[in-house]
Amino acid sequence: MIHKSLLLVFVFAHFTRIYCDIVENSFTHLSPKNENDLLTIQHRLQLLLPEAKKSLVAIEAGDGAGSGVIISEDGLVLTAAHVIGKTGKKMHVRLPNGKRVPAVSLGGSEISDAGMLKITRKGKWPFAPIASMDKSKVSDWCFAIGHPGGYDKNRGVVVRLGRVIGKTDETLQSDSRLLGGDSGGPLFNFDGEIIAIHSRISEKSDQNFHVPIECFHTNWEFYRTGEILTFNKLVGMGFLGVGCEKTDAGLNVLNVINGSAADRIGLIKNDLLLSVDGEKLDSVEELTILISKKQPDESILLEFQRDGNTLSEKVTLGARPTQENK
Amino acid sequence: MRAKSIFFLFLSFCCQCFSDVDSNGTKVLSSDQRINGIDIQNAFGATKETAIKRTVRLLRNNKLIALGGIVSPEGYVLTKASSCVGARVAETHEGEKYDLKIKKRYEESDLALYKMISEGKTFPYIEWELENNASEGSWVIAAHSKLSEIRIGVKSGNDRAIGREGGVMGVLLTNDTSSAKGVKISEVVPQAAGYRAGLKAGDIITHADDRRVKNQDALIKIISNKDPGDVMRITLNRDDKIQKFLVTLGHRSVTFDLFNRNLQMSGSVSKRKDNFPIILQHDIPLPKESMGGPLFNIYGKCLGINIARVDRVTVFVIPASIAIECMP
Numbered sequence: 001m002i003h004k005s006l007l008l009v010f011v012f013a014h015f016t017r018i019y020c021d022i023v024e025n026s027f028t029h030l031s032p033k034n035e036n037d038l039l040t041i042q043h044r045l046q047l048l049l050p051e052a053k054k055s056l057v058a059i060e061a062g063d064g065a066g067s068g069v070i071i072s073e074d075g076l077v078l079t080a081a082h083v084i085g086k087t088g089k090k091m092h093v094r095l096p097n098g099k100r101v102p103a104v105s106l107g108g109s110e111i112s113d114a115g116m117l118k119i120t121r122k123g124k125w126p127f128a129p130i131a132s133m134d135k136s137k138v139s140d141w142c143f144a145i146g147h148p149g150g151y152d153k154n155r156g157v158v159v160r161l162g163r164v165i166g167k168t169d170e171t172l173q174s175d176s177r178l179l180g181g182d183s184g185g186p187l188f189n190f191d192g193e194i195i196a197i198h199s200r201i202s203e204k205s206d207q208n209f210h211v212p213i214e215c216f217h218t219n220w221e222f223y224r225t226g227e228i229l230t231f232n233k234l235v236g237m238g239f240l241g242v243g244c245e246k247t248d249a250g251l252n253v254l255n256v257i258n259g260s261a262a263d264r265i266g267l268i269k270n271d272l273l274l275s276v277d278g279e280k281l282d283s284v285e286e287l288t289i290l291i292s293k294k295q296p297d298e299s300i301l302l303e304f305q306r307d308g309n310t311l312s313e314k315v316t317l318g319a320r321p322t323q324e325n326k
Numbered sequence: 327m328r329a330k331s332i333f334f335l336f337l338s339f340c341c342q343c344f345s346d347v348d349s350n351g352t353k354v355l356s357s358d359q360r361i362n363g364i365d366i367q368n369a370f371g372a373t374k375e376t377a378i379k380r381t382v383r384l385l386r387n388n389k390l391i392a393l394g395g396i397v398s399p400e401g402y403v404l405t406k407a408s409s410c411v412g413a414r415v416a417e418t419h420e421g422e423k424y425d426l427k428i429k430k431r432y433e434e435s436d437l438a439l440y441k442m443i444s445e446g447k448t449f450p451y452i453e454w455e456l457e458n459n460a461s462e463g464s465w466v467i468a469a470h471s472k473l474s475e476i477r478i479g480v481k482s483g484n485d486r487a488i489g490r491e492g493g494v495m496g497v498l499l500t501n502d503t504s505s506a507k508g509v510k511i512s513e514v515v516p517q518a519a520g521y522r523a524g525l526k527a528g529d530i531i532t533h534a535d536d537r538r539v540k541n542q543d544a545l546i547k548i549i550s551n552k553d554p555g556d557v558m559r560i561t562l563n564r565d566d567k568i569q570k571f572l573v574t575l576g577h578r579s580v581t582f583d584l585f586n587r588n589l590q591m592s593g594s595v596s597k598r599k600d601n602f603p604i605i606l607q608h609d610i611p612l613p614k615e616s617m618g619g620p621l622f623n624i625y626g627k628c629l630g631i632n633i634a635r636v637d638r639v640t641v642f643v644i645p646a647s648i649a650i651e652c653m654p
Contacts, residue, residue, distance in 0.1 A: 031359060032369040038465055038624055045480070046463040138353045143463075148639050156484040159463055160609045160639060165355040175360045177609055179639045201638075206360055206611070 028190055029139040029163075045143055045161055048192040052143075053159075055128035057093040058151035059083055059117070059184060061105070067146040067185030068093060068117065069194060070127040075119030076224070078130075078216060079184030080199050081108035084115045087227045093119060095126075098153050107226035112170055112215040113199040115184070116223045128186065131193035133217050136172065140164045144176035144208075146185030146198060158182075164195070167212060169284065172196040175206040238294035239320040242267060244284055250274045250305060251281050261318045265302070272305040291317065362611065367476050370467060374476050376626035379450045381469035381619050382442070384413040384426070390471060393619030394440065395631060396451045402654045405618035406633055407431045407438035408598045416442045419473035429654065435644045436598055436633055437652045452620055454646040455627035459485060459606060465624045466608045468632060471616045479610030479641075488642065490601040493554045493575030495520040499542050508532040508563060509545050519576035526564065533561035549575070554598075599634035605642040606630055612641055 032038045059066045059079060066083030070076070077093065084091070084105035093103045101121045108115030119125060136142075144160045162176030174187060178201050187196040187210050196210030216223065241260020244251040250272035256262045273281055276290040277300055294300060296319035303312050358365045367374055382403055384392045391413060394405035401424065403416060416424050424442035431438045442449070460466065460481050467476045496518025500510045508530040514521045531539060535558055539545040552558060554577040561570050577597060594614045606629060608621065614635040620628045621643050630643040 032366060034369055034371060035373075035624060038369055042463060042465050042480075042624070046461060049463050139355050139359065149637065154484060154486045155607065158483045158607075158609075158639065159480065160482060161463070161480045162361050163355055163359070165360055166353070173354075175362070177611065177639045179637055182639075206357075206362065 029137065029141065031139075041141060041161075044141075044190050045159075048188065048190065049143070049145075049159055052128060052145060052186070052188050052192060053096055053157045054126040056096055056145050056147075056157055056185060058147045059091060059093050059103075060100075060151075061085060061089065061091040065147070065150045065181055066183040067181065067198065069184075069186035069197070070119070070125045071130055071194065072127050073124050075103075075121075075123065075125045077103065077117045077119065078186070078194070078197055079108075079115045079117060080197055080211065081110055081113045081115035081228055082199075083184040084108065084117055084228070091117070093117070094151050096157055098151075107223045107228055109215075109219065109223070109229040111229065112211050112219075114197065114211045114215045114219070114223055115228065128188070129193045130216070131189055131191070131195045131213050133214055135193070136164055136167065136189055136195035136212065138164050138167055140195070141190045142174055142176060142187050142195060144174070144178060144182065144185065144187050144198060146178070146182035148179035149181045162208075165207070170212070170215065171199075172210045172212040174208055174210060176208060177206070178208040235320050235322050236296065237320045238291050238296055238298065238317045240287075240291045240315070240317060242273070244273060244287070246284055247272070251284060251287055261315050265313045265315050267304070268306075273302065274305055274310065275303040276300050278303075362478050364475070366478060370465075370476065370478070370624065373467065373622060373624060373626040377467055377469045377476050377620070377622045378419045378473050380452050380628075381419070381473060383417040383471065383473060384410045384440075384618065385415045385417060385423075386410075386412045388415075390615050393469065393471065393616050393632075395618075395620030395628065396442075396449045397439075397653055398451050399448045400654075401442035401444055401447065401449045402429070403440045403442060404620075404631055404649060404652060405438055405440065406596075406631065407433075407436050409596070409614070409617050410438060410440075413440065416440070417473075419469075430652070432652050434603060435648055435652070436602070437631060437644060437649060439652055439654060441654075452628040453626070454650055455623055455625075455629050456646050456650065459645055459647075460623050460629060466610060466629065467622050467624075468610055468612060468616065468619050471613060477610045477612055477616075479608045481606060482609040482639070483607035485604060485606050485645070487604050488600055488602040491554070491578040492550045493552045493556055493558075494518075494578045494581050495523075495525070495549060495558070495560075495573050496576055496581040497525055499545070507540075509539055509542055515581055518581045519573050523560070523571045523573040525560070525562070525571060525573070528564070530563040531560055532563055532568075533559075535559050536561075554578075593638070594635075595637060596634040599636045599642060602633065602642065602644065603648065604645060605633065606645050608641050608643065609639050610641055611638075617641075 055070045057068045059068050068077040068079035089105040092100050094100050103117050103119045106116040145157050160176040162174045166173035182198045185198045186194045189195045196212050199211050200209040241257035241262040242253050243255040244253050253271045256267050281287050299316050302315050380396050382394050392409040394403035397404045426440045429439040462481050464481045467478050470477050496515035497511045497520040498513040500512035511529045534548045556575050558573045596614050617632050630645040631649050633644045634642040
């Protein structure tokens, strides 16, 4: 009898574990096969939506209008750089119930289109959690909320369901459809966390662009305390002139700009960049950091691999060209 | 930290330079698995078939102008009235064509009832969902205009009434009072009502519907009492000559959408998208030629009739509770 009970407990424990795994999957990137799967997705969305909506704000920044999301109790708001325009601008945000409160724009970046602002009135504001680094993945279910076309109390907050269809370091793409006025609003995952901020749309209605939350994580202090960084401010910094992607073996060169420093030393597609000045390259970001510490005309020692042979070259850097010249 | 941030941004820029050049390294969700992909469509199973079989294409000169929902076994079809003026033929998903006869139009809801003329054929027809309008975030589907696939979305905003928009001429007026005899037109919106009637910038409007107008307010007051589609008599002074025009007023939103970035991004939208007693809202990507078709919930019950493509993320629906009043 005792023996039998133990067996049951064992089986039960095992079953619970499997069950948990299935449930977790269904919330994140379930590929629905039938009505039950679809209902699982629907119920999850409807469970998370009321709470998510509370943190949404409409931003009234003079001539333009956009959306934003409160991410701290004291009223820090994530939005898109193109919604706030410039740093230190006084504006208003509207909560879903229509209440209007004063705010001031903080920093951001034209490059990622990330921006921040702060509600200046003291209070305990409703806020939403943000997802950790690298949590969102292609195929995750997600939902966009925002004020497309501007705030409309009768209509309320507008929700759109979708999936993450692509993700790079700088851009997350989803098929949650967006419109002007959504800009700056949040994209949530099925854990109720913000994974991105709405930024741009393309002609195709299933391709909408968002600033991944990772951009905020990496540049948090800069966005919070700095000025909005523009493309113009980057011009003239050190520049190698390669586009690459991270692989396990090193940074694989995808492209070389004609006439750039990389071109002059003969880098070609599929070279593997290994180190700069003896510093091993673990990410594309690291390469850029190391290169950008230098002024144009300064030199670096670049180690790379071609056809299995490891080579070292001294490279005299160029200057980042203007956007038109890229 | 701040310095590091700048470097990161530089990286972003660098990568953006190449993002279009090579996307092989980037994992992308296959189109089948996207929210309107074929895999998700198939998950709707029998409901997908229900939607396709109970929707018909309404044609004028062999061109699709609207969809409609089959609401009775005898072949009655409910659709969007203002989209299907001149509809002669209905086509089923199997390509069968039936002549159409208009039975009734309902101005308030913009619905119209047609009948497909057949010799005793029994059609599969819609079951209405009258109990429950579905809560926000619920799946909704509608047949794609070719009746071979469906399109998928969710209920996306509050149920509500949509107010009336008055008629507009589509001209900008100036405060310039140097010509004290009337109201001067400073700009004409391309392709809008005034443009089509022949009004031009610089014209000085002296009379509207034969009433003297001395200032902007007087003119606006006369126009705002009229509806889109109403015809207004305009008398004006052009190059010191008196001329008369008939202007068929346009819709405010459509007219000034020509200046509106959101609408430029949205593509073609429905002409009438205002003045509804109550609507449901969803985000299914449908062209304006798909209006008039039925909207279904996940169980294949009909929630209402798609009545207006408002923009890229918004479709309005006349709910089943109102649509059923238009039944034969």
